[in-house]
Every structure is written in structure tokens, then in C-alpha cells.
Amino acid sequence: MRETLVLNASFEPLSTVTLRRAVVLVLQDKAVVEQAHPGLRIRASAVELPVPQVIRLCRYVRVPFRRQAPWSRRGVLVRDRHRCAYCGRRATTVDHLLPRSRGGADSWLNTVAACSEDNGRKADRTPEQAGMRLISGPFEPTPSQTLLLALGVSGRERLPDWLPVTA
Template identity: 40%
Template sequence: MGRKVLILNADYRAISICTVPKAFLLVYLNKAELVAENPKDKIRTINKNYPLPSIIRLNSYVSVPFRNVVMTRQNIFKRDNNTCAYCGKQTDLTLDHVMPKSRGGKTHWENLVTACKRCNSEKGSYTPEEAKMNLKIKPFKPTFLMFVRDCSGNLEENWLPFLSKNR
């Protein structure tokens, strides 16, 4: 069961994603209610079939501090759709500092992009402008909901209303 389940707070705001077994347990123990199920599948036991959760809502409100997306190599690759920010290649990828570290560039979301090894080597310790290499994307720090919506890889259609920008 590689499927994921969207967890909503009691006020219907998306707060997390979890595995199907964890979501099922929360519903079974009456800590959450089933908001939407996957109609194509069921959880089967010896005696009974249960709906496969797609979205659950916690029964009591949980105070969640501001959620950040952790800056990791894999999360930067996900943000950039596993594509070189210079040439669009999707293999042999690494990270590139837009403003090189040797020239004072910091390691943060707005200064890191996915680059293939060839483009990274060609750019070297120059800025993209100096190397005459155009960035196809502007590096940015994703919000938690944006990251879930755009980068999680297993976004289900019925999650979209809960992951909209205006929530």
C-alpha cells in the first residue's frame, strides 16, 4: 500500500499526509473521520471490508505551528521537477548555487537549483549571466501546501479543493 492519505485538521485545513494504515487506525479509533475514500479499492480483513481512506479529518483541532518544507537535496530536485534549470535535461543531476559559494552565495532555497553535471561544470564559479546561461526557472522557497500540491508525486484529484492557494 504505497498510497498516501491527506490529513485535515478539524477546521478542514490540510495539515499533513500519512500512510493508509495510519489513516485507517485514526478512523478506526475514532480520532478522525473519513472525508473521502478511494472508490477503486478497499481494505479487506477476514470478516469485513473497509473503505480505503483518501482524505480524513481529525475530530479535535490540533494546533500546528507554521509548517516549513525542509531544504534537502531531494526536495530541491522535487521543486525543480527533476529537471536541469539551465538545459532541461533530466539525467545526471546535481545541485548548483546560482551565486557561487566562492563568491559569497549562501546555501538556501533561493540560491539553489537543480543542474545537470555538464551545465554545472560549464557554469563553474560564474553567475548565470556571466556564463551566458539562462535559468529556465527562478529558485524559490515552496510553502508546505504548495509542496504537497505540486511536488508530492501522488496528488489525488479529490485533494485539490483542500490544497488551494486561498486556504
């Protein structure tokens, strides 16, 4: 199952958590289930509750405004949907367009997902020096795009029931 969306007490999306963490928050009365998987329930000796898709915190959590999503290797792989930017096969590593050894930074615009073969073939060179073309270029996702990508929502997939449809 996918991760569970966590809403602030004001219903603004905060993050995603594992199903286990969501259940713990609900059992500790720190959150309530706003939307559950239809027909699925978690049962224990003394408790039974629906499997949460969306939970809402009972107390408001103040979150500092973020203009940029923080960079991470996992974030780059998720952003690029685990597809190699050079050949389109399954990506397992992150490649720096300007290698770190030459001053390249760990940033959204300097990194792409890559398969290990293409990452090794490019080595310590730029794509132009290695004669390799990018199928898809890097971009900097907004914090809200990062949250949707982490949830696995793309234009080609069915939207989760809890996600409002905007026209």
C-alpha cells in the same frame, strides 16, 4: 498511488502522509477517512476499509503559523518538477547559483534543480561565469504551494476530487 492528504480536525490541510501511515492513523482511531479512492479497499483478516485519499484527524492539532515553507533539497526538486533549470532534462541534484564555497546559502532563491551533467559543468562558478542560462529561475513557494506541489498538483494535471475548485 499518491500520498494521502491529512486534514486537521478543523478541516485545514496539515500535510501529506504515505498510504501506510494513513491506514495506521485510521486503524488507531486517530483519524477518519473523509474521501476514499472509488472502488478500492484494503482488506486484512479482521478489517476492511476504503483506500483513503483524504483523512481528518479526530483531535485538533495546534500548528504554529508558518510564513515561509522550510527549504529542503527534496522541496527544490519538487518545486522545479524534477526538471533541470539549465537544459530541461530530468534533474537529480540541486545546484547552488552562488556556490556554498563562496558563501551561497541553502535557500529557495539560491538553489535550482539540475541534472548531474550541468551541475558538474557549472562546477564552483555562478551561471554567468560558466556561460549558462537558466530556463527557469528560482522562486520561494508559499507553504500552501509547497503542500500542493508535494501532492503532485500542477496547472496541467487533473485536480484531485477532494481539492475544491476556485474560480
